[in-house]
Amino acid sequence: MASSDVERQPYKGVRPLSLAGHVGFDSLPDQLVNKSICQGFCFNILCIGETGIGKSTLMDTLFNTNFENFESSHFEPEVKLRAQTYDLLESNVRLRLTVVNTVGFGDQMNKQESYQPVVDYIDRQFESFLQEELKIKRSLHNYHDSRVHACLYFISPSGHSLKSLDLVTMKKLDSKVNIIPVIAKADTISKSELHKFKIKIMSELVSNGVQIYQFPLDDETVAKVNTTMNGHLPFAVVGSTEEVSVGNKMVKARQYPWGVVQVENESHCDFVKLREMLICINMEDLREQTHTRHYELYRRCKLEELGFKDTDPECKPVSLQQTYEAKRQEFLVELQKREDEMRQMFVQRVKEKESELKEAERDLQSRFEQLKRLHADEKSSLDEKKRLLDEDQSSFGKRRAAAQLLQAQSLTANGKKDKDRKK
Amino acid sequence: MFTFGPQQPKNLEGYVGFANLPNQVYRKSVKRGFEFTLMVVGESGLGKSTLINSLFLTDLYSPEYPGPSHRVKKTVQVEQSKVLVKEGGVQLLLTIVDTPGFGDAVDNSNCWQPVIDYIDSKFEDYLNAESRVNRRLMPDSRVLCCLYFIAPSGHGLKPLDIEFMKRLHEKVNIIPLIAKADTMTPEECQLFKKQIMKEIQDHKIRVYEFPETDDEEEMKMVKRIKDRLPLAVVGSNTIIEVNGKRVRGRQYPWGVAEVENGEHCDFTILRNMLIRTHMQDLKDVTNNVHYENYRSRKLAAVTYNGGDGSKSKGQLTKAETSDDMSPLAQMEEERRDHVSKMKKMEQEMEQVFEMKVKEKLQKLRDSEAELQRRHEQMKKNLDAQHRELEERRRQHEEEKGSWEGQQRILEQQKLDASK
Numbered sequence: 149m150a151s152s153d154v155e156r157q158p159y160k161g162v163r164p165l166s167l168a169g170h171v172g173f174d175s176l177p178d179q180l181v182n183k184s185i186c187q188g189f190c191f192n193i194l195c196i197g198e199t200g201i202g203k204s205t206l207m208d209t210l211f212n213t214n215f216e217n218f219e220s221s222h223f224e225p226e227v228k229l230r231a232q233t234y235d236l237l238e239s240n241v242r243l244r245l246t247v248v249n250t251v252g253f254g255d256q257m258n259k260q261e262s263y264q265p266v267v268d269y270i271d272r273q274f275e276s277f278l279q280e281e282l283k284i285k286r287s288l289h290n291y292h293d294s295r296v297h298a299c300l301y302f303i304s305p306s307g308h309s310l311k312s313l314d315l316v317t318m319k320k321l322d323s324k325v326n327i328i329p330v331i332a333k334a335d336t337i338s339k340s341e342l343h344k345f346k347i348k349i350m351s352e353l354v355s356n357g358v359q360i361y362q363f364p365l366d367d368e369t370v371a372k373v374n375t376t377m378n379g380h381l382p383f384a385v386v387g388s389t390e391e392v393s394v395g396n397k398m399v400k401a402r403q404y405p406w407g408v409v410q411v412e413n414e415s416h417c418d419f420v421k422l423r424e425m426l427i428c429i430n431m432e433d434l435r436e437q438t439h440t441r442h443y444e445l446y447r448r449c450k451l452e453e454l455g456f457k458d459t460d461p462e463c464k465p466v467s468l469q470q471t472y473e474a475k476r477q478e479f480l481v482e483l484q485k486r487e488d489e490m491r492q493m494f495v496q497r498v499k500e501k502e503s504e505l506k507e508a509e510r511d512l513q514s515r516f517e518q519l520k521r522l523h524a525d526e527k528s529s530l531d532e533k534k535r536l537l538d539e540d541q542s543s544f545g546k547r548r549a550a551a552q553l554l555q556a557q558s559l560t561a562n563g564k565k566d567k568d569r570k571k
Numbered sequence: 572m573f574t575f576g577p578q579q580p581k582n583l584e585g586y587v588g589f590a591n592l593p594n595q596v597y598r599k600s601v602k603r604g605f606e607f608t609l610m611v612v613g614e615s616g617l618g619k620s621t622l623i624n625s626l627f628l629t630d631l632y633s634p635e636y637p638g639p640s641h642r643v644k645k646t647v648q649v650e651q652s653k654v655l656v657k658e659g660g661v662q663l664l665l666t667i668v669d670t671p672g673f674g675d676a677v678d679n680s681n682c683w684q685p686v687i688d689y690i691d692s693k694f695e696d697y698l699n700a701e702s703r704v705n706r707r708l709m710p711d712s713r714v715l716c717c718l719y720f721i722a723p724s725g726h727g728l729k730p731l732d733i734e735f736m737k738r739l740h741e742k743v744n745i746i747p748l749i750a751k752a753d754t755m756t757p758e759e760c761q762l763f764k765k766q767i768m769k770e771i772q773d774h775k776i777r778v779y780e781f782p783e784t785d786d787e788e789e790m791k792m793v794k795r796i797k798d799r800l801p802l803a804v805v806g807s808n809t810i811i812e813v814n815g816k817r818v819r820g821r822q823y824p825w826g827v828a829e830v831e832n833g834e835h836c837d838f839t840i841l842r843n844m845l846i847r848t849h850m851q852d853l854k855d856v857t858n859n860v861h862y863e864n865y866r867s868r869k870l871a872a873v874t875y876n877g878g879d880g881s882k883s884k885g886q887l888t889k890a891e892t893s894d895d896m897s898p899l900a901q902m903e904e905e906r907r908d909h910v911s912k913m914k915k916m917e918q919e920m921e922q923v924f925e926m927k928v929k930e931k932l933q934k935l936r937d938s939e940a941e942l943q944r945r946h947e948q949m950k951k952n953l954d955a956q957h958r959e960l961e962e963r964r965r966q967h968e969e970e971k972g973s974w975e976g977q978q979r980i981l982e983q984q985k986l987d988a989s990k
Contacts, residue, residue: 162653162654162655162664163653163654163655164654164655164656164657165627165629165630165631165654165655165656166629166656167627167628167629167656167657167658168628168629169628170628170658171626171627171628171629171656171658171842171846172658172842172843172846172847173605173607173656173658173661173663173846173847173850174658174659174660174661175846175847175848176600176605176661176663176850176851177597177600177601177661178597179848179849179850179851179852180596180597180600180851181593181596181597181600182851183851183852183855184592184593184596185593189589189592191589210587211587212585212586212587236587236589238587238588238589238590239590240590241589241590241592241593243589243592279897279900282897282898282899282900283896283897283900284866284867284870284871284896284897284898284901285863285867286863286867287859287863288859289855289858289859366602367598367599367602369598370598423587423588424588427587427588427589427591428588428589428591429591429595430595431589431591431592431595432592432595432596432598432599433595433599436599444706447704447706448704448705451704452704454899456704457704458703458704458705471702472870472898475898475899475902476898476902479902479905479906483905483906483909486909486913487913490913490916490917494920494924497924498924501924501928505928505931505932505935508935509935512935512938512939512942516942516946519946523946523949523950523953526953527953530953530956530957530960533960533964534960537960537963537964537967540967540971541963541967544967544970544971544974548974551978555981
């Protein structure tokens with residue numbers, strides 16, 4: 149979408165000039181239209197409703213074609229979304245239509261989280277667009293826009309009021325997507341019941357603060373019809389791809405024993421109104437609202453989450469460059485910090501281990517000091533014993549020597565005596 | 572345009588109604604109104620203001636709002652005039668940017684710089700507006716087209732022309748025009764055009780190119796225009812009567828050069844092309860090509876070399892910039908790379924640590940074993956000495972004992988003998 153041509157305020161201070169002839173720039177809208185036709189259009193519808201309420205049938209009827217439909221059971225464990233894309237051609241206008249259906253909506257016992265997959269799907273498409281928009285090398289004009297442009301919410305034709313699931317779901321979605329509530333299988337409600345039902349629904353929506361899509365009133369060409377249609381909301385629709393012969397024509401209808409409900413008969417149901425509003429008149433506005441309102445809200449929240457601001461603390465405007473550079477600085481500082489922390493941790497561990505080992509070494513040392521001392525003690529006691537032994541041995545030696553000397557002396561004395569006796 | 576799938580789109584039976592989409596688009600665009608910024612560059616006196624007035628059939632430049640050549644400037648200025656015009660219910664905010672003083676000085680080196688700065692500043696404004704968190708009305712003042720006036724010398728482009736176009740062809744759609752075409756005969760004009768186109772090609776200058784279309788009729792028209800490039804134009808502020816018709820033209824003694832006469836000059840072609848058929852395409856090329864180039868260059872500069880001076884400190888650098896991401900996504904990837912780099916570093920450091928601890932423990936065990944061994948040794952030694960001593964003692968005691976025994980016997984004998 150060209151974001152250059154946006155709604156502008158009346159030009160202040162710009163001098164108007166009158167033209168002296170036909171210049172030709174009144175062809176500008178045509179140039180724009182030609183370009184759009186060349187490019188082709190794209191539209192994405194999300195249908196939310198219980199299983200069997202008629203979502204696929206209504207899509208088939210609206211777009212006059214048989215989309216591949218899968219019948220779902222009532223036993224899906226959780227709500228899932230199924231998206232299918234089709235290329236359609238009408239006159240020379242190409243439309244890439246994506247229909248997203250909820251599968252299993254309203255079937256679970258506990259429906260508290262039923263809306264979540266829907267919200268997630270819508271957000272994913274926004275995110276995808278945002279990512280593309282933020283890329284350095286981007287190709288927005290080639291980008292296939294998958295954002296949901298319209299959400300048809302199918303209300304069960306109970307005839308009484310909205311279910312709490314309906315209110316909860318629509319409340320969660322009203323700031324994310326254009327909600328168009330429709331009363332499904334309207335051929336089961338009588339005209340008077342329908343009137344009361346519609347009033348009840350609208351008042352419940354208002355009292356719960358649910359913002360549904362209002363057909364735009366700012367363009368004079370369509371303001372009148374849009375105002376009228378706004379008053380018929382929600383549209384009570386009937387879908388059918390089968391044809392029944394009525395009069396001399398074949399019309400889309402549902403055949404009952406008591407009569408034929410004609411889909412395109414405005415007194416039977418609001419199908420034609422829905423088609424006119426959704427497709428013929430306001431399709432472009434739905435796309436525009438999705439882009440300028442819902443997407444912008446998403447984008448704003450996302451960027452704020454990421455820390456982007458338009459003004460710095462001194463309320464001076466901050467350019468994109470500054471923001472990115474600031475972020476980058478922060479980022480680099482963070483990385484550096486992590487690196488430093490890790491190194492620090494290692495240094496710490498090394499220190500601890502070193503002191504542990506030193507402690508062990510010291511223990512070992514002291515143990516051996518002890519043993520050495522023990523040895524020294526033993527050695528000295530051993531030396532003492534040796535000394536004593538030496539002393540004993542030497543004193544004994546002395547004694548023996550002295551005794552021997554004595555003996556020798558006494559022997560010689562005795563010998564002398566003997567010798568003397570012999571004489 | 573995004574290409575539709577390989578199979579033909581489903582052609583619908585029965586009425587659906589989205590064929591009305593183009594009308595819806597038409598309606599909305601008329602309501603919004605249009606904007607167009609046109610830049611006019613050329614030396615004084617080449618008829619720029621007159622041409623603008625003729626193009627838009629209005630007195631954009633008048634005695635109260637004089638054209639660039641009448642606003643004598645010492646240096647090249649870039650100035651804009653905004654006017655609001657309406658035709659057939661379509662409102663157009665027209666901004667004409669002109670450059671008084673361009674090419675008029677004696678030394679014209681760098682006279683294109685103010686022009687480049689102006690264009691870049693408009694891109695910058697748009698980029699900032701587009702990147703704000705709170706985006707609102709985005710007025711688009713980007714220059715969508717630059718009409719470059721070539722003096723009708725008949726001898727090819729001047730160095731200034733070539734320099735200017737070379738520097739600006741990647742920033743804006745350049746449409747070169749031969750000014751005051753009524754000073755050349757058709758043959759001279761033809762030669763001049765050929766010469767200019769050849770020089771443009773030789774210097775690899777990319778002037779605005781008409782897009783290809785599938786439509787045969789359109790392609791034929793485009794081809795006709797291409798053959799007549801660059802367009803030779805004549806402008807006039809005066810209306811003259813020729814053969815009962817009132818036309819814009821220039822009155823000479825020898826005749827009237829009619830502005831809107833296709834045989835006299837290419838003015839009509841220019842007006843049709845610029846305003847009636849290709850205005851949207853000029854916008855698209857500016858938006859999708861020139862602006863995107865500016866933006867990606869600007870943003871790429873922010874990522875890897877963010878700021879000055881932070882390049883050095885051994886930070887992450889990537890061999891190629893991967894532009895297929897936003898700067899934030901790139902930072903995310905950088906962060907992931909950094910995390911894995913740190914993990915590796917951590918593992919390595921862990922390994923080294925373990926190894927060193929093992930070594931130390933081993934050493935400790937070894938020295939414990941050594942000390943143990945020595946202790947054993949010493950103990951053995953001491954024990955041996957001990958045993959030896961015991962033996963000596965025993966022998967000594969034995970010897971002593973037996974000698975003492977002997978002595979006692981001797982003593983006894985002696986005693987017995989002396990009796």
